[in-house]
Amino acid sequence: MARRKAAVARGPFHGTPVFVDHAHGALITDVDGNVLIDLAAGIGVVNTGHTPEKLVKAIKGQADKLLHGSFNVTPYESYVALCERLNEKAPGKFPKKSFLANSGAEAVENAIKIARAHTGRPAVIAFEHAFHGRTFMAMTLTAKEKPYKTGFAPFNSDVYRAPFPYEYRGVRAETAYDGFAALAGRIGEDKIAAVIIEPVLGEGGFLPAPREFLEKLRLHCALNGIVLIADEIQSGFGRTGTLFASEQLGFIPDLILSAKGLAGGLPLSAVTGRAEIMDAPIEGGIGGTFGGNPLSVASALAVLDLLEDGVLFRRAAYLGLSIRKTLMEWKDRFPMIGDVRGLGPMLAFEFVKDGASKEPHPDAAKALVKFCYERGVVIMTAGTHGNCIRLLFPLVITDEQLSEAFAVLEAGLKSLRGF
Numbered sequence: 001m002a003r004r005k006a007a008v009a010r011g012p013f014h015g016t017p018v019f020v021d022h023a024h025g026a027l028i029t030d031v032d033g034n035v036l037i038d039l040a041a042g043i044g045v046v047n048t049g050h051t052p053e054k055l056v057k058a059i060k061g062q063a064d065k066l067l068h069g070s071f072n073v074t075p076y077e078s079y080v081a082l083c084e085r086l087n088e089k090a091p092g093k094f095p096k097k098s099f100l101a102n103s104g105a106e107a108v109e110n111a112i113k114i115a116r117a118h119t120g121r122p123a124v125i126a127f128e129h130a131f132h133g134r135t136f137m138a139m140t141l142t143a144k145e146k147p148y149k150t151g152f153a154p155f156n157s158d159v160y161r162a163p164f165p166y167e168y169r170g171v172r173a174e175t176a177y178d179g180f181a182a183l184a185g186r187i188g189e190d191k192i193a194a195v196i197i198e199p200v201l202g203e204g205g206f207l208p209a210p211r212e213f214l215e216k217l218r219l220h221c222a223l224n225g226i227v228l229i230a231d232e233i234q235s236g237f238g239r240t241g242t243l244f245a246s247e248q249l250g251f252i253p254d255l256i257l258s259a260k261g262l263a264g265g266l267p268l269s270a271v272t273g274r275a276e277i278m279d280a281p282i283e284g285g286i287g288g289t290f291g292g293n294p295l296s297v298a299s300a301l302a303v304l305d306l307l308e309d310g311v312l313f314r315r316a317a318y319l320g321l322s323i324r325k326t327l328m329e330w331k332d333r334f335p336m337i338g339d340v341r342g343l344g345p346m347l348a349f350e351f352v353k354d355g356a357s358k359e360p361h362p363d364a365a366k367a368l369v370k371f372c373y374e375r376g377v378v379i380m381t382a383g384t385h386g387n388c389i390r391l392l393f394p395l396v397i398t399d400e401q402l403s404e405a406f407a408v409l410e411a412g413l414k415s416l417r418g419f
């Protein structure tokens with residue numbers, strides 16, 4: 001850590017300040033040989049587990065053949081094959097096309113470029129509590145100021161923010177939609193290129209958008225020629241028990257964004273959506289040196305193969321139900337837990353100082369993270385106030401590993417009594 005402090009910029013934060021040597025399944029081994037149970041999955045990336053044999057084999061096989069071609073110089077078939085599979089799997093029965101990039105933020109940037117090219121309009125609406133990444137447009141679309149935006153102004157123009165439904169804090173679906181519609185009216189619908197929403201907020205605290213809210217958004221955008229973008233970078237690729245959370249919410253966006261779990265640990269992202277919208281940028285208008293790198297694509301194709309039989313989805317759905325039950329029991333026992341929510345196994349709980357004031361209690365979340373990693377369990381915080389604990393375990397985690405990790409979490413909650 002001393003070397004890290006001397007050599008690496010201060011900016012990147014470590015939720016769990018433990019140096020990893022290797023990892024497999026849901027277990028991480030640090031450089032001292034300590035084994036930790038992973039409930040973070042590298043921020044929801046290794047949904048199919050750390051170093052699954054099938055992925056490692058696909059990546060090694062690809063490494064022998066082609067490391068880099070650059071799709072902009074000499075295309076290769078696997079890029080096309082992955083786009084075909086994403087087009088087939090993304091929600092909506094209409095012709096689709098895809099585009100591959102490197103990171104979630106890059107998918108967001110490209111989706112906005114595509115929507116603007118398609119509509120010829122400037123404005124974009126994002127939501128409260130949103131997290132869309134750290135590049136300039138993605139950061140502008142992100143709601144939380146500290147630490148994501150601190151010191152980085154000025155931001156991009158033509159970005160507006162609408163309320164996200166948050167029942168626990170008094171924002172009902174209806175109120176949120178009314179707020180959105182009023183905002184859209186003020187901007188002028190004919191000026192709005194895109195609305196971008198996380199169907200389940202990630203960094204913002206694992207709030208699923210209610211179906212009726214998404215239905216109204218869908219209709220509003222369809223009637224006004226606005227491109228509706230679902231950012232499923234965190235909620236996608238099995239995280240909620242289906243390939244996309246949108247499937248469970250009856251939501252059919254125009255464009256859907258994948259990253260994180262898409263390539264199971266290698267950098268890759270995708271924009272997938274209506275063919276006529278995807279084709280809006282002129283030839284050469286979107287691209288990049290590394291986007292859709294052959295190693296990442298090989299890994300993503302292996303992820304899709306792993307998910308194909310649905311076994312992992314069923315396991316994820318089962319885990320979601322059983323863990324939600326445990327968290328609800330904890331909510332009854334520990335008054336500090338004000339709310340439990342999520343979709344499938346994408347679950348979080350929110351710490352408050354007391355149930356009446358609902359004042360956020362970020363110190364409790366921080367203390368629980370520390371308690372857990374000191375006892376060999378990796379968890380993460382979330383939420384605009386940093387007062388939520390989110391569970392993002394690899395979906396291949398065993399029952400034994402989960403119950404061991406949950407025993408630590410429970411002991412941590414007990415230790416927080418009177419905190």
Ligand SMILES: Cc1ncc(COP(=O)(O)O)c(C=O)c1O
Nearest residue numbers: 103104105131132133202233234
């Ligand atoms: C919903 C969502 N969108 C976008 C991003 C940005 O992805 P990346 O960190 O790969 O740029 C994230 C990352 O956490 C995310 O959760």
